[in-house]
Amino acid sequence: MEAVVKDSNIYLEKANLLAQEFAKDAVERDKAGGTPKVQRDKIRESGLLKLLIPKEYGGEGQPWSTVLRIVREWAKVDASIAHLYGYHFLALVRAHLKGTPEQKEYYYTITAKNNYFWGNSSNPLQRTVIGKRVGNQVIINGQKNFSSGSPDSDFLLISWSDQDTNEYFNGIIPTSRKGVTVHDDWDSIGQRQTGSGTVSFEDVIVENHEILGTSDSANSVFATINPILSQSILANVFVGSAEGAVADAKQYTLTKSRPWYTSGVEKASEDPSTLRQYGDFWVEIQSAASLVEKAANKLDEIWEKEFFLSEEERGECAILVAAANVLSGRVGLDISSRIFEVTGARSTASKYGLDRFWRNIRTHTLHNPVEYKLRNIGNWVLHQEYPKAGFYS
Structure with a gap:
């Protein structure tokens, strides 16, 4: 991996301007709960969703410390948005950590090009999504809680257990995939706009190239x-x-x-x-x-x-x-x-x-x-x- 050079000032300035916008109605939005759609779209427009992506894939090539500094800045006014932003990268880099070089390149490139926002439905302690292998696909059914960032996301990091072997898998699918339902049922006392509720899967198809953990790097x-x-x-x-x-x-x-x-x-x-x-x-x-x-x-x-x-x-x-x-x-x-x-x-x-x-x-x-x-x-x-x-x- 090429060494990155910290050049956080320009990104922090952009993040601080957004924080001022987020602060204007943070109290009211916290009471309302739901999805901060307007704020998420402002983050999309800012280009900050590609901050960590290497420049060779169209990103800004910044280090984790810059991402975390923005998380901290946004948490000063809205911890839900800070959480969503940090967990966007947590889901996005899974293809880097456990995927093939081709998967890493594909998901980084398409995210940088389109300013995609990532969510997840991969709670590892809840083995309630079951996958069945059918040829070159896996068909998954079930539901998961604590699916932070799933509402209004473009991609979902998901997980399931194989019905025959009980082996645990991760995969990546578009949130719009047929059979995926993101429920608006998050009602905690805190982090009220993180959308950390339930996602249901009904005969959802996961293609082979969307399954992570098939390369040597996964170990x-x-x-x-x-x-x-x-x-x-x-x-x-x-x-x-x-x-x-x-x-x-x-x-x-x-x-x-x-x-x-x-x-x-x-x-x-x-x-x-x-x-x-x-x-x-x-x-x-x-x-x-x-x-x-x-x-x-x-x-x-x-x-x-x-x-x-x-x-x-x-x-x-x-x-x-x-x-x-x-x-x-x-x-x-x-x-x-x-x-x-x-x-x-x-x-x-x-x-x-x-x-x-x-x-x-x-x-x-x-x-x-x-x-x-x-x-x-x-x-x-x-x-x-x-x-x-x-x-x-």
Whole structure:
């Protein structure tokens, strides 16, 4: 793989302009749920969906750290959009990780050319989609939950279990394929516009060339880094959400909060307790952001090694990313809860939407439990054993 040169400024400027647009109705859209169609189309038009795609296939050839920086920026105002953007790449690169060279070239090229948006319906813990081999095709039936990004997507990363062998497969199909139904049934307390609900498959045809894992590269160490990518994306969602929570709380404290009647100050922003807590928020965010950025740089390193990646190099990155994910989740949950202590009772009104930061972070931190990441880290600290490659480690 050719070395990439970080040139993130132009892309971050574009992302920041979009963030300003997303912020205008983020609170209202969070309440409504559903699919942020207008916002997704703006991302399509921006060209940022091809950011990670190598230049030889028509993309921008940028590293993961640039993608993750945009995820973090968008999470400051809308964690759902940040999630959708990060998981677009998580699905897109699966053909790179586990596909043939021809599959990699095809999906990168067609995505870059058309600014396609990717979604997924590939929850590995839910073996409820069954595939039956019929000649050169597989016919799949069933349904999957947690299908993030599936509404309004152009391609779907899917998975199924073979009805005869129970072997687990991944594949890629157009979302518009006959027999695919994307349901609007996601109703979580957080990440309300990620479309992480159910996708049903009724006699859906998957062609041979759409099935992943048929090349030798599918058994490489590089092919196992998917959980490292997903944890990296979510760590940046957490940090960005924490930053957004403080930014919104700051604005409220400066313009709307009232000092407590025994505080002896004229403005809430002059209260020593408020000053201390904002200082504490800043320190927490700096620690989490530093670790997340360090992990992103390590991810860039292992991505560049591609199929020459060693198990030890993967393990080093897995530990660092897990630590970044744990810390950013803790910091995000803490700050997004405590901001109400510096804004006051009236700030809990739903029209301000300050609660969305906590709800979004809380929803995500439950999908990949901190407890098991900490056990992996502890096993490395005590026994120098890296996490075994799996669906979530």
